[in-house]
Amino acid sequence: MQKPSLPEGTRDFGPEQARKRAWIFDTIRSVFVKFGFQPLETPAMENLGTLTGKYGDEGDQLLFKILNNGDYLKDADPELLAAKNSAKLLPQISKRGLRYDLTVPFARFVVMNHHALTFPFKRYQIQPVWRADRPQKGRYREFFQCDADVIGSDSLLYEAELTQIYDEAFAKLGIPVVIKINNRKILYGIAEAAGIADRFMDMTVAIDKLDKIGVDGVRQELLGRGIPDTGVATILDVLSEPSFQALRPVFANSETGMKGIEELERVFHLLGKTTLHNEVRFDVTLARGLTYYTGCIFEVAAKDVKMGSIGGGGRYADLTGVFGMPGLSGVGISFGADRIYDVLESLNRFPANLSETVPVLFVAFDDTTHEFAFECVSRVRAAGLAAELYPEPGKLKKQFEYAAKRNIPYVVIVGETEMNTGMITVKNQISGEQTNMTVEELIGIIA
RNA sequence: GAGAUUGUAGCUCAGCUGGUUAGAGCGCUGGUUUGUGGCACCAGAGGUCGGGGGUUCGAACCCCCUCAUUCUCCCCA
Numbered sequence: 001m002q003k004p005s006l007p008e009g010t011r012d013f014g015p016e017q018a019r020k021r022a023w024i025f026d027t028i029r030s031v032f033v034k035f036g037f038q039p040l041e042t043p044a045m046e047n048l049g050t051l052t053g054k055y056g057d058e059g060d061q062l063l064f065k066i067l068n069n070g071d072y073l074k075d076a077d078p079e080l081l082a083a084k085n086s087a088k089l090l091p092q093i094s095k096r097g098l099r100y101d102l103t104v105p106f107a108r109f110v111v112m113n114h115h116a117l118t119f120p121f122k123r124y125q126i127q128p129v130w131r132a133d134r135p136q137k138g139r140y141r142e143f144f145q146c147d148a149d150v151i152g153s154d155s156l157l158y159e160a161e162l163t164q165i166y167d168e169a170f171a172k173l174g175i176p177v178v179i180k181i182n183n184r185k186i187l188y189g190i191a192e193a194a195g196i197a198d199r200f201m202d203m204t205v206a207i208d209k210l211d212k213i214g215v216d217g218v219r220q221e222l223l224g225r226g227i228p229d230t231g232v233a234t235i236l237d238v239l240s241e242p243s244f245q246a247l248r249p250v251f252a253n254s255e256t257g258m259k260g261i262e263e264l265e266r267v268f269h270l271l272g273k274t275t276l277h278n279e280v281r282f283d284v285t286l287a288r289g290l291t292y293y294t295g296c297i298f299e300v301a302a303k304d305v306k307m308g309s310i311g312g313g314g315r316y317a318d319l320t321g322v323f324g325m326p327g328l329s330g331v332g333i334s335f336g337a338d339r340i341y342d343v344l345e346s347l348n349r350f351p352a353n354l355s356e357t358v359p360v361l362f363v364a365f366d367d368t369t370h371e372f373a374f375e376c377v378s379r380v381r382a383a384g385l386a387a388e389l390y391p392e393p394g395k396l397k398k399q400f401e402y403a404a405k406r407n408i409p410y411v412v413i414v415g416e417t418e419m420n421t422g423m424i425t426v427k428n429q430i431s432g433e434q435t436n437m438t439v440e441e442l443i444g445i446i447a
Numbered sequence: 448g449a450g451a452u453u454g455u456a457g458c459u460c461a462g463c464u465g466g467u468u469a470g471a472g473c474g475c476u477g478g479u480u481u482g483u484g485g486c487a488c489c490a491g492a493g494g495u496c497g498g499g500g501g502u503u504c505g506a507a508c509c510c511c512c513u514c515a516u517u518c519u520c521c522c523c524a
Contacts, residue, residue, distance in 0.1 A: 336524030400484035
């Protein structure tokens with residue numbers, strides 16, 4: 001007899017948790033639908049070639065690979081095997097992997113189905129993704145993402161609308177957030193102004209850490225990455241600017257940087273015509289790791305809770321290009337459902353009524369009354385309402401304890417008297433009040 | 448991949464510098480109540496002390512190995 005356990009970084013979700021999670025998904029989905037996004041589902045596994053090379057070297061490391069079926073070593077190169085060369089051996093023993101995010105499978109889907117799609121194509125997708133990461137606070141190896149992406153339009157309207165979606169969804173979820181916006185073009189402009197356009201990636205990785213390691217930390221990081229003193233000075237100077245408008249003089253010689261400012265200007269202009277519940281803030285230090293972002297980038301942080309970002313996204317000018325279909329611009333956002341769950345739990349913001357299961361439980365004394373109770377419970381269900389009948393007639397104590405543990409607010413007692421008169425005894429579990437009535441009257445109460 | 452942390456009953460945890468039959472609270476089962484849950488009281492079940500090896504007269508406690516957890520770095524939702 002072995003002790004059962006779960007793989008590292010995965011979890012079961014009991015009834016209570018599953019209800020709360022369903023509420024999160026339903027809430028987010030309702031906002032997606034309101035903005036005209038259509039549902040999409042893709043397989044848990046993709047061909048490995050679809051996934052590799054999309055998330056950088058580090059991302060490839062974090063992909064879960066699926067071992068081929070059957071005699072998977074049959075075609076393996078003996079030399080590679082002997083040399084224990086895992087990297088080169090991999091394609092010979094694994095041709096599939098678990099999806100790492102929902103964006104790349106979406107791009108794959110669009111390329112495969114572009115003939116049947118109407119552009120701009122707006123889809124939402126709520127499914128688990130897997131990363132072979134080291135689990136820690138707010139980080140799991142299996143977690144759900146809720147994505148909304150538009151592909152086939154470069155209109156900045158969508159940047160504004162996706163911001164609205166974030167704002168509305170988090171308002172509905174009851175989580176106060178800050179929605180941070182930046183633009184990769186602005187980051188590139190800074191790199192150009194600092195004369196280190198070729199070290200763009202190094203720069204973004206470094207300044208992304210500002211709120212974590214401080215100005216001095218960023219300076220060390222930049223210098224450590226081999227960026228010259230003059231460049232570092234320019235970069236640190238820019239980081240203190242709270243407004244993207246102030247960057248205009250810096251971008252005097254950077255066409256890309258100016259374009260970034262114009263894009264943000266347009267997005268904020270549109271957002272200015274609506275009312276938002278949460279703060280939307282330009283943040284020059286927002287960089288985000290994924291390599292394919294080219295325009296606006298988003299990140300959502302919960303206020304008052306120490307947690308990594310609970311949402312992120314951005315514009316990618318050419319995501320489908322790697323699948324042989326260049327020129328399709330896309331923009332999307334993602335909600336981290338598992339972290340949102342953790343935030344709601346620590347904020348104690350889940351709606352109270354989520355713990356209620358069914359409104360009424362029928363209990364009986366013997367086989368005869370049990371059968372009559374079965375008729376009664378069926379009539380309640382026929383009226384479209386949820387109801388349960390305790391499986392065994394007999395001791396009331398046991399049946400009442402069951403009702404209490406299940407948080408069932410009404411218990412109907414069906415005995416000989418009730419059966420003969422048709423007047424069932426209905427007990428309100430919260431007030432303790434007990435009254436006789438017909439099944440129809442009960443239906444009226446719980447409806 | 449690197450570092451730290453924790454692992455004792457179903458759950459949360461005590462368990463002294465190594466010393467007899469390893470404890471508590473909650474939960475669970477039965478009873479006080481064969482037409483009434485929460486409260487109270489009574490009784491009871493439940494533990495290879497994560498696993499393996501070692502030191503010792505003696506190990507939950509010390510040492511080594513191993514597995515797992517949680518957290519930090521890297522990176523990310």
